[in-house]
Amino acid sequence: xxxxxxxxxxxxLGDATGTLSRLTFxxxxxRPTWTTRGDGITVGAVKDGRWRLLTVGLxxxxxxxxxxxxxxRLYPNSWSPDGRYLMFQESRPGTGWxxxxxxxxxxxxxxxxxxxxADTPFHESGAAISLDGRWVAYESDxxxxxxxxxVRSFPGGAHKVRASPAGARWPAWDREGHLHYWQTxxxxxxxxxxxxxxxxxxxGPPQPVWRGEIGPAVLKRVVI
Numbered sequence: 001x002x003x004x005x006x007x008x009x010x011x012x013l014g015d016a017t018g019t020l021s022r023l024t025f026x027x028x029x030x031r032p033t034w035t036t037r038g039d040g041i042t043v044g045a046v047k048d049g050r051w052r053l054l055t056v057g058l059x060x061x062x063x064x065x066x067x068x069x070x071x072x073r074l075y076p077n078s079w080s081p082d083g084r085y086l087m088f089q090e091s092r093p094g095t096g097w098x099x100x101x102x103x104x105x106x107x108x109x110x111x112x113x114x115x116x117x118a119d120t121p122f123h124e125s126g127a128a129i130s131l132d133g134r135w136v137a138y139e140s141d142x143x144x145x146x147x148x149x150x151v152r153s154f155p156g157g158a159h160k161v162r163a164s165p166a167g168a169r170w171p172a173w174d175r176e177g178h179l180h181y182w183q184t185x186x187x188x189x190x191x192x193x194x195x196x197x198x199x200x201x202x203x204g205p206p207q208p209v210w211r212g213e214i215g216p217a218v219l220k221r222v223v224i
Contacts, residue, residue, distance in 0.1 A: 011041060011056055023056050024064075033076040035108065036083035042067070042076040044088075053088060055108055067110050068102055077127040078136075083108075085155060087117065087127045087136060097123040099138060101155060117157055123147075129154055130173045135194075135201055137163060137171035137179055149181045151201055159200050163192060179203065187211060 011024040011032060029043035040055045051074040054064040068074065073091040077099070080087075086102045099118040103111045118124035118138065127138040136154045141147045149168040153159040163171070167184040174180065179192045188211045193204035 011043060013041075013058060023058065027054075027056075027064075029054075029056075031075040031077075033078065036079045036081060040065075040108065042079070042086065044074045044076060046073075053086070053102070065108055067104070068114070075125075077125075077138075078129040080129050080154070081131055081133045085129075087129055089125045089127070095119060095121055097125040099124045099127050099136075115155070117155070118152070126170060128171050128173055130177060131175060132177065135173075137173065137181070139169055139171070147184070149179075151179065151203070153199075153201070161201055161203060163203055164190075165206070180209070 009028050010022060011027065011029045013021045013023055023041070027043070027045050029045050031044055033042045035042060035055060040057050042053060042055045045052055045054055050069055050071055052069050053067040053074050053076055055067060056064045067086065068088075070090060075089050077087045077089055079085070084103055086104065087099060088102065089097050089099055091097050098116065098120070101115040101117050105111050117136070118140065120142065122140055122142040124138055124140045127136050129136050134154060135151050136157070137149055137151045139147050140150050143162075146167050147169055148162060149164040149171045151161050151163050163179055164181055164183065168181045168190070169184055171179060171181045177194050179194055181190055182188075183190050189209045190206040191209050192206055195202045195204070
């Protein structure tokens with residue numbers, strides 16, 4: 001949970017009893033994302049004009065681990081199931097939001113150079129890695145400027161399919177491998193079954209699950 005305004009906020013942890021524990025002080029974190037093992041939370045934060053991706057531990061006994069720094073805005077999106085890769089988005093001049101991959105070692109520290117996953121003149125953001133680690137669903141406005149949900153193979157990205165027939169946002173995966181997203185034109189949570197044919201993803205017809213206002217954090221709780 002992030003508590004406070006966008007410029008004066010901090011990260012807090014709430015347990016099942018409703019008790020809150022403060023994890024950061026004067027950090028102003030963005031987009032908190034759980035690590036795969038559940039022992040930390042990765043956020044984007046800016047300091048002295050530079051953005052950083054940080055993993056904050058839950059015990060409060062060590063300093064946050066700095067994963068990456070950039071002069072451009074950074075938001076974490078999704079950790080891979082094996083905890084080796086972090087998918088994040090970076091806003092860069094000329095290309096807008098792009099999706100990039102950072103690899104880490106067993107201790108959660110960055111290993112190699114970054115890899116581009118979706119790096120185009122369009123905006124790509126909001127990525128979610130499937131729970132089997134084979135696919136990434138994300139948002140892109142590459143078709144007529146309308147934000148849609150697309151799926152590509154992970155980590156190479158060679159196979160790609162458009163998942164949403166109309167404007168859509170906030171993709172998420174459930175434990176059965178079904179893809180969910182928020183269809184914006186009729187305010188409906190949609191679900192699509194998935195399968196594979198020749199190493200390519202096959203999506204079933206959309207099935208409406210819920211209708212009404214919703215946000216990305218709520219969608220993740222409903223789906224996962």
